[in-house]
Amino acid sequence: MSRRSSSRSQTADADSPGSPGTDRSGDDAVTETERLRARVAVLEEENDKLRREYARSKRARHRRTALGLFAVGALAVVAGLALPASRDVLFALGGTGLFAGVLTYYLTPERFLPASVGESVYAALAENGTAIRAELGLADETVYVPAPERASRDERVFVPRRDDYELPDDESLARTFVTSDDRQRGVTLEPAGLALVAEFERALSGSLAEDPETLADQLADGAAEQFELADRLDADPDDRRVTVGVTGSAFGRVDRFDHPIQSFLGVGLARGLDRPVAVETESVSSSAASASETDADAADADYDYLVTCRWRS
Structure with missing residues (x-):
């Protein structure tokens, strides 16, 4: 009787969770999965908080700017009342400040997307364009062709x-695949x-410049200041x-298919000059590695990419 009790006791001890002989690998796997799920849930919650905080900070910055403009406008109006000799100038400044403050406050964007979102969207389009170029055996040349007069396109x-191409006629250019002459x-x-060039034109006080040097400066400033496509763009016009020169691109590598920066420059120059513009982009690091170091190379080293636009007279 005592022997059977001892045997049952040993069996129960062996089956108990705390006994050394129990296989706990399944329980450990379940516990680790639950920990990972909890960690993912915490990270998702933190990510949402960061997005909301980023959007809130951007809105707050815009509204602080609006309040600053409004304060400057109000101060100018008060000063105009106190200084009759300068009333016209101060009233004009005050009206401008108040109007700009109201516009800035009510036109504050409600949604902010990080540059990485736009870059990821463009990356897919660039891959598609590169695949089309490779599978069809197209040349490396990229040409931005101006719209014909009195045409809808x-x-x-x-x-x-x-490489020794000729531009198709206007009817052929309206199609996607041009298969006319070899x-x-x-x-x-x-x-x-x-669309960026169209928006840029609407924001200009006048129209696109017809002089290549002035036009290039306009487009470089617009790409960097208005659209923030890069931290800096410097134009160096020639004959x-x-x-x-491009520094700090917001959409990653500029030497990819129809990159927004090179496309904005190509379309803008083609529209302003009314000429086809061939665009070539190269990485400064790769070009410097394959060329001897000169003063020009040292100057170009300040940039990440060089976008060269050429047109015929």
């Missing part, structure tokens, strides 16, 4: 099949910078050519 980006074959697409 806008500027187009043309990727020829041959030297005119290629692909034409809507440029990524088309039938302009080279733009």
Whole structure:
């Protein structure tokens, strides 16, 4: 009797959770999965908080700017009342400040997207464009063609099949695949910078400059200051050519297919000059590695990429 009790006791001890002989690998796996799920849930919650805080800080900065403009405008109006000799100037300044403050406050964007979101969207389009170029055996040339007069279509980006290409006629450029003449074959697409140039023109006090040097400066400033496509763009115009140094691109590598920066420059120059513009982009690091160091190379080292736009007279 005592022997059977001892045997049952040993069996129960062996089956108990705390006994050394129990296999706990399944319980450990479940526990680890639960920990990972809890950690993911915490990270998702923190990510949402960061997004909301980022949007709130951006709105607060815009509204502080609006209040500052409003305060300057109100101060100018009060000063105009106190200083009759300068009343006209102060009233004009006050009205401008008040109007700008109201616009800034009520036109504050409600949604802010990080640059990484836009870059990831463009990356897919760049991969598609690169795949089309490779599978169709197209040349490395990229040409931004101005819109014809009195036509409904806008500027187009043309990727020829041959290096010694000829531009297709307007009817062919309106199609995606150009299969007419052998030297005119290629692909034409809507440029990524088309809408940006249209928005840029609406924001200008006048129109696009017809002088290449002034136009290049306009576009470089617009890309950096208005659209924040990069931290800095510097234009260096020459005879039938302009080279733009790019630093801190918001959309990653500029040497990809129809990048927003090169597209904005290409479309803007094609529209302003009313000429086809061939655009070539190279990385400064790769070009410096394959060339001897000169004063020009040292100056170019300040940039990440060089976008060269060429047109014919």
